Amino acid sequence: MALAHRSSGLLKPLSTASSSSFLHRRPYSTDDTTTITVETSVPFTGHNCETPSRSVDTNPKELMTFFTDMALMRRMEIAADSLYKSKLIRGFCHLYDGQEAVSIGMEAAITKKDCIITAYRDHCLFLGRGGTLLESFAELMGRTAGCSNGKGGSMHFYKKEACFFGGHGIVGAQVPLGCGLAFAQKYRKEGHVTFTMYGDGAANQGQLFEALNMAALWDLPAILVCENNHYGMGTAEWRAAKSPAYYKRGDYVPGLKVDGMDAFAVKQACKFAKEHVLKNGPIILEMDTYRYHGHSMSDPGSTYRTRDEISGVRQERDPIERIRKLILAHDLATEKELKDIEKQARKEVDEAIAKAKESPMPDEPELFTNVYRKGFGVESFGADRKELRTTLP
Amino acid sequence: MASIFQTIGAATSLSSSIDTNTSRRSLSERKASFVVVRSDAAKINTRLNRIGGRIDHLITNAVATKADTSAASTASKPGHEVLLFEALKEGLEEEMDRDARVCVMGEDVGHYGGSYKVTKGLAPKFGDLRVLDTPIAENAFTGMGIGAAMMGLRPIIEGMNMGFLLLAFNQISNNCGMLHYTSGGQFKIPVVIRGPGGVGRQLGAEHSQRLESYFQSIPGIQMVACSTPYNAKGLMKAAIRSDNPVILFEHVLLYNLKETIPDEEYVLNLEEAEMVRPGQHVTILTYSRMRYHVMQAAKTLVNKGYDPEVIDIRSLKPFDLHTIGNSVKKTHRVLIVEECMRTGGIGASLTAAINENFQDYLDAPIVCLSSQDVPTPYAGTLEEWTVVQPPQIVAAVEQLCQ
Numbered sequence: 001m002a003l004a005h006r007s008s009g010l011l012k013p014l015s016t017a018s019s020s021s022f023l024h025r026r027p028y029s030t031d032d033t034t035t036i037t038v039e040t041s042v043p044f045t046g047h048n049c050e051t052p053s054r055s056v057d058t059n060p061k062e063l064m065t066f067f068t069d070m071a072l073m074r075r076m077e078i079a080a081d082s083l084y085k086s087k088l089i090r091g092f093c094h095l096y097d098g099q100e101a102v103s104i105g106m107e108a109a110i111t112k113k114d115c116i117i118t119a120y121r122d123h124c125l126f127l128g129r130g131g132t133l134l135e136s137f138a139e140l141m142g143r144t145a146g147c148s149n150g151k152g153g154s155m156h157f158y159k160k161e162a163c164f165f166g167g168h169g170i171v172g173a174q175v176p177l178g179c180g181l182a183f184a185q186k187y188r189k190e191g192h193v194t195f196t197m198y199g200d201g202a203a204n205q206g207q208l209f210e211a212l213n214m215a216a217l218w219d220l221p222a223i224l225v226c227e228n229n230h231y232g233m234g235t236a237e238w239r240a241a242k243s244p245a246y247y248k249r250g251d252y253v254p255g256l257k258v259d260g261m262d263a264f265a266v267k268q269a270c271k272f273a274k275e276h277v278l279k280n281g282p283i284i285l286e287m288d289t290y291r292y293h294g295h296s297m298s299d300p301g302s303t304y305r306t307r308d309e310i311s312g313v314r315q316e317r318d319p320i321e322r323i324r325k326l327i328l329a330h331d332l333a334t335e336k337e338l339k340d341i342e343k344q345a346r347k348e349v350d351e352a353i354a355k356a357k358e359s360p361m362p363d364e365p366e367l368f369t370n371v372y373r374k375g376f377g378v379e380s381f382g383a384d385r386k387e388l389r390t391t392l393p
Numbered sequence: 394m395a396s397i398f399q400t401i402g403a404a405t406s407l408s409s410s411i412d413t414n415t416s417r418r419s420l421s422e423r424k425a426s427f428v429v430v431r432s433d434a435a436k437i438n439t440r441l442n443r444i445g446g447r448i449d450h451l452i453t454n455a456v457a458t459k460a461d462t463s464a465a466s467t468a469s470k471p472g473h474e475v476l477l478f479e480a481l482k483e484g485l486e487e488e489m490d491r492d493a494r495v496c497v498m499g500e501d502v503g504h505y506g507g508s509y510k511v512t513k514g515l516a517p518k519f520g521d522l523r524v525l526d527t528p529i530a531e532n533a534f535t536g537m538g539i540g541a542a543m544m545g546l547r548p549i550i551e552g553m554n555m556g557f558l559l560l561a562f563n564q565i566s567n568n569c570g571m572l573h574y575t576s577g578g579q580f581k582i583p584v585v586i587r588g589p590g591g592v593g594r595q596l597g598a599e600h601s602q603r604l605e606s607y608f609q610s611i612p613g614i615q616m617v618a619c620s621t622p623y624n625a626k627g628l629m630k631a632a633i634r635s636d637n638p639v640i641l642f643e644h645v646l647l648y649n650l651k652e653t654i655p656d657e658e659y660v661l662n663l664e665e666a667e668m669v670r671p672g673q674h675v676t677i678l679t680y681s682r683m684r685y686h687v688m689q690a691a692k693t694l695v696n697k698g699y700d701p702e703v704i705d706i707r708s709l710k711p712f713d714l715h716t717i718g719n720s721v722k723k724t725h726r727v728l729i730v731e732e733c734m735r736t737g738g739i740g741a742s743l744t745a746a747i748n749e750n751f752q753d754y755l756d757a758p759i760v761c762l763s764s765q766d767v768p769t770p771y772a773g774t775l776e777e778w779t780v781v782q783p784p785q786i787v788a789a790v791e792q793l794c795q
Contacts, residue, residue: 115544148577156575165543166576170567176533177568180540187496187522187546210533217528370578371613373636 049254101319105266120155133352145359172205182222201232247286260289480622484629499551535561555590556602570613587641598768627661666713672702690786
């Protein structure tokens with residue numbers, strides 16, 4: 001095809017589907033030397049700080065990676081939707097589709113030593129940090145192969161090696177935790193940063209401002225990222241906040257407003273924030289993003305917003321579509337090849353689900369493991385302590 | 394100098410003293426028996442405790458073979474005299490010297506030296522980052538401590554008064570207690586949350602709270618209450634070394650207690666109760682300040698011819714049912730004296746636990762003396778009536794031993 005001479009000769013032949021993570025395959029373009037400059041959709045708006053430039057440098061490999069990864073994330077969330085409807089996932093399930101650009105852009109700007117902590121809409125962030133589909137689906141279905149052995153559920157995905165700290169159910173409670181992570185980073189003088197993510201609903205929590213004050217007071221390397229999808233469950237932002245300009249809420253803490261549906265804007269902002277924070281203390285990034293699903297699976301998502309609004313955003317601002325257009329414009333792949341990538345993603349997701357379904361549910365002894373950390377020999381069984389065994393050293 | 398050897402029974406006897414009708418097949422019986430040694434000449438091994446291994450360097454408080462008065466520590470003659478807050482400070486300082494990851498955070502702990510002087514002198518020594526003065530934001534700095542612990546530090550979070558930690562209840566319950574479990578064991582939270590609580594001298598209702606009852610149901614945490622300088626230092630060190638979140642309850646009125654504690658390093662066992670005064674007629678279980686009321690009552694009781702066995706339970710979660718059980722089997726009568734509220738307090742849980750496990754050994758129903766279910770009044774006389782006083786304890790024992 002015409003593609004062969006377009007990218008600089010590093011085209012790999014299409015290999016048959018591998019069982020390992022799709023993120024390793026680069027079937028179309030592994031070129032990371034050609035620089036492509038992309039303009040972000042809108043300029044950045046700053047509060048008490050300079051804004052970074054609108055032009056972002058990237059390369060074909062990164063563009064293709066973005067597309068592949070986002071397609072996988074999108075597919076995973078949609079599959080989780082149908083799994084929930086078939087009652088394999090129970091309880092709460094908060095889906096991230098529409099917001100993938102935030103995760104992808106952030107990962108592109110940072111390392112695995114920088115910490116990320118978020119609230120309950122954590123499936124895609126977990127994937128972005130290096131979690132596997134199997135771990136995600138198994139955890140969602142409560143199986144032992146899950147990332148938390150099935151004991152956490154949708155809202156408690158963690159990956160310690162990749163510095164992904166979850167996964168928290170209580171709105172806003174992760175922000176002080178995030179400042180604690182930043183405190184530890186400062187204590188150890190490691191030169192890494194923490195991205196503490198929260199939503200527009202959590203932005204009204206008092207503990208956020210408490211944590212922000214402390215972070216600013218001690219110059220902690222904490223970047224507070226407000227994923228503003230404009231609805232705190234059923235309440236629109238203008239009904240919940242007197243000032244919905246969340247990037248300005250920090251007052252003495254600088255802020256930046258970013259188009260969260262544009263992965264390159266997110267990448268640029270995160271890069272800028274990381275440099276800023278290591279010198280000057282905390283910064284707030286407000287990602288203007290949107291979720292297609294409701295707040296969670298029990299929320300249809302259409303009682304407080306119109307279907308036109310949702311489809312309007314999907315048509316004009318969808319993050320995957322934006323990357324697709326960029327790829328086609330720069331001739332890095334054909335329509336068919338992109339469709340194949342999406343099909344591949346679907347296949348991977350289906351395989352992971354099948355494998356996760358085979359994983360067993362945890363046994364009864366698992367109920368009592370990891371309550372305490374061993375070392376002082378305390379094992380308590382049951383609330384009535386009838387089966388308490390304390391090994392006194 | 395006499396060394397006191399005491400073998401406290403093998404843990405296998407633990408299962409026989411607990412009435413289990415179902416056997417737990419998944420765990421094998423632990424056959425750890427240990428020797429309690431108090432020796433002043435020995436160099437204490439400060440090896441870090443290996444997971445699952447015996448902690449040989451722990452020197453627990455030996456059983457008092459004579460009925461002392463309040464201080465149950467069998468202090469050897471050399472040693473140094475300290476006040477309780479100084480003992481806490483010593484423990485804290487030794488641990489901070491030993492491990493660079495240990496840090497303190499709380500209101501006025503740094504430059505001010507701590508509202509009860511527990512952290513006095515530490516900020517100039519260790520720096521402002523390790524002894525951190527926080528703004529008045531309990532929820533946030535408790536969360537911050539927990540986040541730092543997730544990253545590997547070992548923070549000690551001080552609540553200026555335990556009652557203020559109610560503001561941080563969400564962080565303590567949901568994040569501190571549960572993260573080890575919900576992450577499938579990935580993260581450990583080695584924090585120590587400490588602070589003074591209890592009824593003081595006319596401090597008013599909001600500053601006289603006893604939070605043991607609120608925290609006791611949180612899965613994943615351990616609670617200990619110190620009562621003497623000896624056990625304050627030992628428990629502080631043990632709590633810092635523990636990989637689990639520990640809440641250390643101190644008492645406002647006990648900070649100026651004086652005692653001679655050993656010069657050499659010692660660490661106490663977090664889950665163990667302390668035998669204050671062995672006896673035959675009745676088991677009196679108590680903790681924190683009530684220990685002193687009980688010992689005062691014990692003097693009167695001894696004069697009247699009773700022989701009470703007084704145990705300071707120290708470990709509020711989990712209960713040391715081994716020591717308690719052995720005592721119950723000996724005396725067959727239990728009196729619980731606590732400062733917690735009557736409803737849903739530590740005494741209530743302890744009563745339930747003893748009833749279930751040692752039903753057959755009890756000759757009389759368990760009597761629990763606790764504080765009244767009222768907000769602590771300001772007036773001195775009323776405040777005295779809120780908590781349990783020695784005459785009430787004497788009367789209860791007489792009633793029980795009829």
